[in-house]
Amino acid sequence: MSEEQGTGVPHIFGRQLKRLRTAAEMGRAELGSRTGYSESTIASFEQGRRIPSAEFIARADEVLGAHGVLLELVEEMERAQYPPFFQDAAKFEKEAVALHFFAVQTVPGLLQTQDYARVVFAMRRPPLDEETIEQRVAARLARQAVFTRRPMPVISFVMEEAILRKQLGGPVVMRGQLEQILLIGEQPNVEIQVMPDAREEHAALSGRFTLIETAKGRRIAYVEAFKSSRLFTDRSTVRELDERYGVLRAQALNPRESLALVEKMLGDT
DSSP, X not given: OOGGGGGHHHHHHHHHHHHHHHHTTOOHHHHHHHHTOOHHHHHHHHTTSSOXXXXXXXXXXXXXXXXXXXXXGHHHHHHHTSOXXXXXXXXXXXXXXXXEEEESSSOOGGGOOHHHHHHHHHTOSSOOOHHHHHHHHHHHHHHGGGGGOSSOOEEEEEEEHHHHHOOTTOHHHHXXXXXXXXXXXXXXXXXXXXXXXXXXXXXXXXXXXXXXXXXXXXXXXXXXOTTTOEEEOXXXXXXXXXXXXXXXXXXXXXXXXXXXXXXXXXXXX
């Protein structure tokens, strides 16, 4: 599925927003002023080039007297923030009671700072335009609300040591990223582990994956790869990845050792 196929809903929302604004005889500048956005941002919303937050949609619905017309699109707009291959996974992630991540190339999205996320998206090839990059960054940061959700989900990470030694974006960006890992790692519902480069055994050389458990006890595996990312719900695949993750956690540094290593790296920067 190409990313272009995910642009339909923003354009539908944009046309609705413009239609309602015009019917209310309100200019873009006035709507922007009353919702806390610039005239140019309102134009981007109406042209489907930028995806508004749920807060903006609710405020615009109220200001324009839309009686819920715009609010009906909130869920679809939230999905549209993400590339098509990640939309279903994002929905399950938002509702999960347990999340477990194994990362091999970059810091997991839920742990990324704004600066680090922007660097990661800017390195995509073919390149993304600036507006898409900012949209993706905002969506990635919004996902981090899961850390403070109530009831708190159980969240764990295992990441390769090499990820933390890469200087993506330069020393300043990486310093901020290491600080964020330490900060999030102190939360009571989060455990972060590092797989040392020197380990002689490794249970997941085939790449990264995510395990998700829903409130209803449904267990899902998300495996992201070039043009073939997918969700697995069959018990055999999920069990295989679950067992693999368990071995990874046993092979990696424990959470206390891992944060001590991150702190040492931070001191060396």
